[in-house]
Amino acid sequence: MELAPAATTGPGAVDSEPLTRAQWDVFMSIMDTVISCRSDEPLNPSTVRRSETEYNKIVHDIRYETTLDTATVDAFLAEKPSEMPLFQDMVKRVLAGFPHDKLSTLGNVLSLMNNWATSFPVTGYLCSFPKLALENRIVVLHSWRNSSLASFRVLFKQLTTIAKHTYVRTSSLFSLVSGFPSAPSGWYSTESFPFDFKQLGPSxxxxxxxxxxxxxxxxxxxxxxxxxxxxxxxxxxxxxxxxxxxxxxxxxxxxxxxxxxxxxxxxxxxxxxxxxxxxxxxxxxxxxxNYSASLQTQNTVREEWADKRGLTFFKSSEFQTCLDNVCKQMGVSDEYIRHNQGNSVLLEGGRKLGFTAKAVPQNTAGSEHYYGHCSxxxxxxxxxxxxxxxxxxxxxxxxxxxxxxxxxxxxxxxxxxxxxxxxxxxxxxxxxxxxxxxxxxxxxxxxxxxxAGSLCSPIILKNSGLKANNTTPVPFWSDCRRAQNKHIGRNLHLHPITFVGGVFKEETRPWEGGILTSVVTSLDNLDGKGHGVRQAFYPYAYGLS
Incomplete structure (x- = not known):
């Protein structure tokens, strides 16, 4: 019998329902549209109809080189969020975390969609959204995605993201079908440093x-x-x-x-x-x-900060000493890496194409650290x-x-x-x-x-009375609405990530092994100013993917 981590106590139920009953019915019909049933049953407005040939091919592809039985695959393809209590519990917690104005706006949209007389501007149909056939509900979601109005595109992105992420986190059948284990192979209990968190008593x-x-x-x-x-x-x-x-x-x-x-x-x-x-x-x-990948700040970035932003410290030898000291403290090295299948393919493929492909130093203090669940x-x-x-x-x-x-x-x-x-x-x-x-x-x-991080530190400063420029968006959790200092809450840059997948004949087990231990850097300076893209292997932690 394999060991597994002890279960944690999850967050309790939300204090109040985030949506009304009618709004909730519309919301769950959207979730059922994003995560829609597939079956070979006679035409049913709540399922995606597939011919027997198409359906059998889907089942065959899922079962390829696995021990899955047909009944398990059938059950997986028939899953609906509205019939999954854990899905509903988690999505309520997600909605409860929405800012009040955003949740109110979502509720208003859902109310419009629940009434045949008001649904047309949102859905294009004179019919309550839950009563539409699945194929028509899919048409509605696609119309949002391709809309010229940003509000509809945002609605599509947010609701489909919630649906997909919540589904893969709560479906036991998805884990079974994908082969992703709930605990790493060979897991055993290890001791943490005994931090003494100070308590303040019951008063x-x-x-x-x-x-x-x-x-x-x-x-x-x-x-x-x-x-x-x-x-x-x-x-x-x-x-x-x-x-x-x-x-x-x-x-x-x-x-x-x-x-x-x-x-x-x-x-x-x-x-x-x-x-x-x-x-x-x-x-x-x-x-x-995060992962254990530890790349020092590259010269093009340091030069941009120093030359364009006036932050000359980042070009100094003192800053380099800081980087070296941090890496020394964490034992950063590429000497102990054992690449998994995905990272090995990236290295091999990059080199075959004539690209610069290299190992990424890890902050694992001399350990091989062949464990893919660290996220x-x-x-x-x-x-x-x-x-x-x-x-x-x-x-x-x-x-x-x-x-x-x-x-x-x-x-x-x-x-x-x-x-x-x-x-x-x-x-x-x-x-x-x-x-x-x-x-x-x-x-x-x-x-x-x-x-407190790039997202939360500016909020604390704003709520402290330090003023932000009035062109600065004020995040929903901030109490402050005053504005002057242009630097607070600005200058945040995010690098977008997009995913490319591959299908291999052999078993890959992408959740095992070192996380992000290789990188291809040949395309990271496309404009001559240090801006471009890097290719890296992303671990199969499906709730993050």
């Missing part, structure tokens, strides 16, 4: 604390800063709104991982629907859920992110850690005409508890470091 009275330096956030930047301050002999406190997951719980199962590890369950979509951002939201931040948590504790590579040293030097503490704003005072930070205030919620046990906490410090 609801406000709490006041004091330290030399407070670090808000626990991601990659926070890890480096906290270690440096603590090892220099100063008192440092690290706080994060999320919670720590020890290695014996990792990697998390897809059905629970995204609620515990990622911002907005991994479905954070831009206002215009053009890009979906996967951002870590757990103790260790992105360092817990859902590193169960071996070998990946030298904040939790394994930086915070233990800080803890040994006296650093304090507090989980479940959401910082609302920085405390500021005016000294000699300047605004000086002297602490933070926010809300602490004990692990496994709800808002009913929330406690107001104020922490005073000589130094305040906001390292």
């Amino acid at each position: 609801r009275e406000p709490v006041y604390l004091e330290t030399d330096a407070i670090v808000v956030g626990s991601g990659c930047g926070a890890g480096v800063v906290a270690r440096n301050i603590a090892t220099a002999g100063h008192r440092v406190m690290v706080v994060d709104k999320s919670y720590h997951l020890p290695t014996f719980l990792l990697p998390l199962d897809h059905s629970e991982a995204f609620s515990h590890l990622f911002e907005q369950s991994g479905l954070l979509v831009s206002e215009d629907g053009s890009i979906t951002v996967t951002s870590g939201s757990c103790f260790g931040g992105g360092g817990t859920v 859902l948590g590193c169960w071996r504790g070998e990946k030298q992110g904040p939790v394994n590579g930086w915070f233990p040293d800080a803890a040994k030097c006296g650093a304090e850690f507090r989980e479940g503490f959401k910082v609302d704003r920085v405390l500021l005072s005016k000294r000699s005409g300047r605004q000086i930070a002297y602490g933070v205030t926010g809300t602490w919620i004990p692990r496994g508890c709800g808002d009913e046990l929330a406690k107001a906490v104020t922490i005073k410090a000589k130094r305040v470091i906001i390292s």
Whole structure:
């Protein structure tokens, strides 16, 4: 019998239904359209009809070189989100995390679609959307995707993304058919560093604390800063709104991982629907859920920052020393890599085409680390992110850690005409508890470091009264509507990722082995200014794909 990580306690049920009953029926009919049934049954308006020949070919392709029986494949092809309780539970949690104005807008659209008299502007049919035959519902979704109106394109992107991501995370049959295991082969329990997360007791009275330096956030930047301050002999406190997951719980199962590890369950979509951002939201931040690939900042980027942005430090030898020191601390090297099938194919294919294909250094401190589930948590504790590579040293030097503490704003005072930070205030919620046990906490410090990530750090600054330029979009979780300083909330650049798949005759097991251990760089400077594309192998963690 194979061992597996212990189950975590998932988030509880949502406090209230995010949609009305009528809106929910329309929403689930959209989900059933995106994840539509396939069958060879006589024409049924709720299924996609396939001829017997087509259906048998689908079944044959799925069963190719597997031990799957026909009944399992039939059940898989007949799955409907509206008949999957776990799907519905998870999607309610996703909707509950929507900003109120966006959820209200979605509800209004769904209400229009539920009434034959008002559905035409949205669907093109004088009929309630759930009563349309599946083939007509598919036509509606395609019309949204190809619409000249951005609002319809955004609606299509958001709803189809929710449907597909939620389905693959909650369908036990998808895992069975794809062969993806819920736990890595050969898993066994390993020990984590014993962090001592300070508790604040049951009283609801406000709490006041004091330290030399407070670090808000626990991601990659926070890890480096906290270690440096603590090892220099100063008192440092690290706080994060999320919670720590020890290695014996990792990697998390897809059905629970995204609620515990990622911002907005991994479905954070831009206002215009053009890009979906996967951002870590757990103790260790992105360092817990990213891969072990460790590429130093390339010269073209450093030159652009220095020459065009005036940030000359990035061209200095001092910055290079910083990069080298970080890599040394994490044991970054390409000497211990064992490439899996996908990375090997990329290296071989790139070289055959005359491209520059090379191994990617890994932050695994001399370990081979042939484990492909690390985007859902590193169960071996070998990946030298904040939790394994930086915070233990800080803890040994006296650093304090507090989980479940959401910082609302920085405390500021005016000294000699300047605004000086002297602490933070926010809300602490004990692990496994709800808002009913929330406690107001104020922490005073000589130094305040906001390292809550590219998405959340500007929000804390705005909510602290530091003003943003009025051309800056104000994210939904911000309370601040004032505007002046153009830098807060700006200058964020995201690099888009697109996927290309391949079909092989041999078994590939793309979820096994090192993650992103190879890269092709021949096309990364298409404009002569350092902008282009790189090819890399993406691990088969299907909830992320």
